[in-house]
Amino acid sequence: MLEYQIFFDYFPMILLGFWLTLKIVVCAIALGIPLGLILALGRRSNFIPISFFATSFIELFRNTPFIIQVFLFYYVLPFYGLRLSAEYVGILALAAFGSAYFAEIIRAGIDAIPKGQLESARAIGMTDWQSMKNIILPQTVSIVLPPLTNQTLTLIKESAILSTITVHELTMTGLMVQGETFRPFEVFIMVALLYWALNETIASIMRRIEKRYSRNRKQNKIVRSKIDIIKSSGFSR
Amino acid sequence: MKPNFLEIIDINKKFGNINALKNVFLNVSKGEVICIIGPSGCGKSTLLRTVNWLTPPDSGKVILKGEIIGSDTGKMTFEQNNSLNAFRARIGMVFQQFNVWPHLNALENVVRAQIVVRKIMRDEAEKKAIKILNEVGLKDKIDEWPDNLSGGQKQRLAIARSLAMDPILMLLDEPTSALDPELIGEVLSVLRNLVNEGMTMLIVTHELGFASRFGDKIVFMDAGEIIESGPPNTILKSPKTERLKLFLEKLSLTSL
Numbered sequence: 001m002l003e004y005q006i007f008f009d010y011f012p013m014i015l016l017g018f019w020l021t022l023k024i025v026v027c028a029i030a031l032g033i034p035l036g037l038i039l040a041l042g043r044r045s046n047f048i049p050i051s052f053f054a055t056s057f058i059e060l061f062r063n064t065p066f067i068i069q070v071f072l073f074y075y076v077l078p079f080y081g082l083r084l085s086a087e088y089v090g091i092l093a094l095a096a097f098g099s100a101y102f103a104e105i106i107r108a109g110i111d112a113i114p115k116g117q118l119e120s121a122r123a124i125g126m127t128d129w130q131s132m133k134n135i136i137l138p139q140t141v142s143i144v145l146p147p148l149t150n151q152t153l154t155l156i157k158e159s160a161i162l163s164t165i166t167v168h169e170l171t172m173t174g175l176m177v178q179g180e181t182f183r184p185f186e187v188f189i190m191v192a193l194l195y196w197a198l199n200e201t202i203a204s205i206m207r208r209i210e211k212r213y214s215r216n217r218k219q220n221k222i223v224r225s226k227i228d229i230i231k232s233s234g235f236s237r
Numbered sequence: 238m239k240p241n242f243l244e245i246i247d248i249n250k251k252f253g254n255i256n257a258l259k260n261v262f263l264n265v266s267k268g269e270v271i272c273i274i275g276p277s278g279c280g281k282s283t284l285l286r287t288v289n290w291l292t293p294p295d296s297g298k299v300i301l302k303g304e305i306i307g308s309d310t311g312k313m314t315f316e317q318n319n320s321l322n323a324f325r326a327r328i329g330m331v332f333q334q335f336n337v338w339p340h341l342n343a344l345e346n347v348v349r350a351q352i353v354v355r356k357i358m359r360d361e362a363e364k365k366a367i368k369i370l371n372e373v374g375l376k377d378k379i380d381e382w383p384d385n386l387s388g389g390q391k392q393r394l395a396i397a398r399s400l401a402m403d404p405i406l407m408l409l410d411e412p413t414s415a416l417d418p419e420l421i422g423e424v425l426s427v428l429r430n431l432v433n434e435g436m437t438m439l440i441v442t443h444e445l446g447f448a449s450r451f452g453d454k455i456v457f458m459d460a461g462e463i464i465e466s467g468p469p470n471t472i473l474k475s476p477k478t479e480r481l482k483l484f485l486e487k488l489s490l491t492s493l
Contacts, residue, residue, distance in 0.1 A: 120336035120395075123291055124402060125326030125354040134353055138340045 006186040010177045014187070017173025018194045024087060024169060025156050028094035032155070033148070035095060036102025041132065043107060054103070061100035067161050069093055074165040090162040090169075098155045105147045109140035142213040149206040153199045160195075170194060241300075242267040242437060243406060248287055248297035250280075250461075257283045258294065259461040268435045272448035272469075275458035276484060281441045284458070285408045288439065289328045290321055301328075301406065326354045329399030333411040335391040337383040343370065343394055344379045347401045355402065362401075369397045373427050389420030393427055400431075407431065409440040445488060449473055457481045 042054030061069065073093040077084065084092070113136050121131035163172035174191035178184050243265040250258040257280045265271055273281045286292040288299055290307035299306040306324050308317045338346050347366035351357045357365075370379055373393040383391055392412055399407065412428065413421045425447055431438065432451045442448055448455055449469040456466040459480050465472060476482045 114334075114336075116332055116334050116336035117338065119291060120330070120332060120338070121350075123289055123325055123328075123330040124350040124399070125322045125324075126350065127322055130353050134349055135338055135340075139338075 003183055003186060006181055006183050007190065010181065010187065011190060013177060014170070014173055014190050014194065017168060017170040017191075018198075020087070020167070021156075021159055021169040021171075022198065024091050024094065024162065024167070025159050027091045028098060028155060028159070029152055031091070031095035032098035033102050035099035037106055039099055039103035040106035040110065043103065044110065057096075058100045058103050061097050062104070066093075066097050066158050067164060069097055070161055070165055086162070086165050086167045089165065090159070090167045094155060094159055094162070097158065098151065101151045101154075102148065105144050105151060106140065108147075109144035110136055112143055113139050142210070145206065145210050145213065149203060149210075152202060156199055156202075157195065241265075242269070242302065243288070244298070244300040245284075245288065246298045246300065248284070248294045248299070250283055250287060250292065250294045256280075256461040258287065261297070261461075261463055263456065263463065263466075265437060265439070267437055269453045270432050270436075270438045270440065270451055271454050271456060272452035273439065273441045273456045273458060274443070274445070274448065274484075275464075279458045280461040281458050282410050283461075285330075285410050285439055285441055288406075288408055289325050289330060291330070322354070326350075326402050327405050329396075329402060329404035329407040331392070331395050331399060331407065331409040331412050333414050335388070335395045335415070337386075337391050337394050337398070339383045341383075342379075343375060343381050343383065343386070346383065346394055347398050350398065351401050366397070366401055369400050370394075372430070373397045373400075374423065387420060388416045389423045392416065392424045396424075396427055396431075405437065407436055407438045409438060409442070411441050411443065413442070413444060443488075445473065457484065459484070 039054045039058055042050045043058065045051045045054070070090070070093045073089050073096075074086065077089065117135055117139065118131055121135040122128075126134065159169060160171035162169055163175060166172070168176075170191055174187050178187045181187065241264055243263075245261060245263040245265075248258050248261040249256075259280075261280075261284060263271070263284075273284065275281050283292055287294045287297075288306070290299070293307060298309045301324060304320075304324075307313065307321050313321070338349070341349060344363065344366055347369060348359070348362045351362040351365065352359060367376075367379065370376060373396055375390060375393055375397065378386060378390060378394075383394065386394065396412075409428070413424050416424065421444070425444065428438075428440075428447070429451060440448070440452070452469050454466060455469050455472040457464050457472060457476075457480075464478055465476065465481050472481070473485065476485060
């Protein structure tokens with residue numbers, strides 16, 4: 001049977017863990033999305049060293065397990081004199097992991113814009129970066145929002161892995177309370193509900209933003225069909 | 238008329254094994270309207286795109302008002318890149334598929350490049366945009382999104398976008414080919430105004446009627462080479478080569 005007292009006694013502590021998870025994830029996303037944009041542009045660059053570096057970075061972080069990346073960050077960085085607390089290592093690892101996926105999403109979004117858009121921008125005298133900023137990237141926003149949201153939710157769930165390097169985030173706190181109380185059911189229900197509440201909040205905010213974006217302008221049919229392709233190729237929620 | 242406003246000297250371009258352009262020479266005087274005709278895949282669009290280096294040629298030079306566009310060595314330095322962008326800002330380009338910017342409304346389509354490329358203040362850019370949109374007959378479409386415009390309106394918007402940059406040369410790549418027949422007229426009439434204003438233009442077109450009335454010169458291309466060029470009357474009425482004869486015959490057959 002459920003022991004309701006556990007909820008009252010330990011919820012404040014669990015909430016503390018939730019607060020750290022929230023802080024870590026917000027930092028990781030704030031770092032990860034700009035880094036993802038830089039990587040996406042880097043991968044498309046004509047300058048080979050840059051595109052090689054961006055591609056290697058993306059493929060490395062996309063194709064290895066997150067928990068291994070976390071271990072590498074946590075145990076290897078100190079060898080090179082970079083001593084960071086577990087929380088900061090966690091933020092870096094999450095940001096690096098997330099940025100690889102963000103980069104691929106943004107790249108797919110850029111590729112979905114018809115080639116003529118870039119050509120017309122270049123033909124009128126805009127530099128590569130001016131064309132991206134004024135013409136291409138604004139058009140990709142409505143395309144990449146749904147998969148970016150998706151990846152953000154995944155990132156939040158992946159942050160549970162940081163418990164393995166002693167970050168006292170939500171999952172870690174749950175494990176500790178569980179060890180103290182031997183009541184896994186009550187404890188992990190609280191933990192699960194908090195993850196769910198966070199993700200659901202983000203998802204519903206993003207749904208509203210997406211709707212506003214698609215209402216703001218009627219979209220070009222070509223772009224629309226490409227959105228469907230992207231959505232159906234595994235990014236769908 | 239000053240001679241050699243634009244000089245295209247010995248341009249070559251290969252796509253894989255295909256010779257898209259082979260030893261192409263072309264001289265254009267200021268105010269001249271050149272219509273480029275030829276079967277599809279003959280390199281006429283490629284020729285147009287090498288002029289503003291949207292497709293850099295493998296070899297050869299493009300010289301506008303005595304200055305080389307792009308570079309003649311194949312590699313681009315930083316300075317050459319900057320000067321290329323400055324050239325492009327003064328060379329208007331109009332595409333078959335319009336390529337208007339769907340995330341910007343009609344006014345902003347005409348305003349944006351003025352601000353970004355020419356660093357003109359917004360007020361001034363908007364004033365100019367409204368004046369030009371008025372000239373191309375889009376006065377009441379200023380707030381409209383491109384997706385709500387017809388093909389002809391989109392193409393006129395694209396032309397307005399180029400005109401706002403005060404071009405000294407216009408490149409038009411089949412400007413009416415993607416349009417419904419009843420919409421072609423409105424675009425041609427805008428082009429007619431440009432001709433009357435003395436704009437120097439290179440037009441790839443299938444509109445032989447327009448070419449013969451407003452073109453100063455018709456250039457016939459086939460398989461990447463200029464086969465014949467001259468005033469519309471001689472080119473269309475008395476073609477010298479077999480290939481041009483064949484091409485004109487085919488065109489008149491399809492228009493029957």
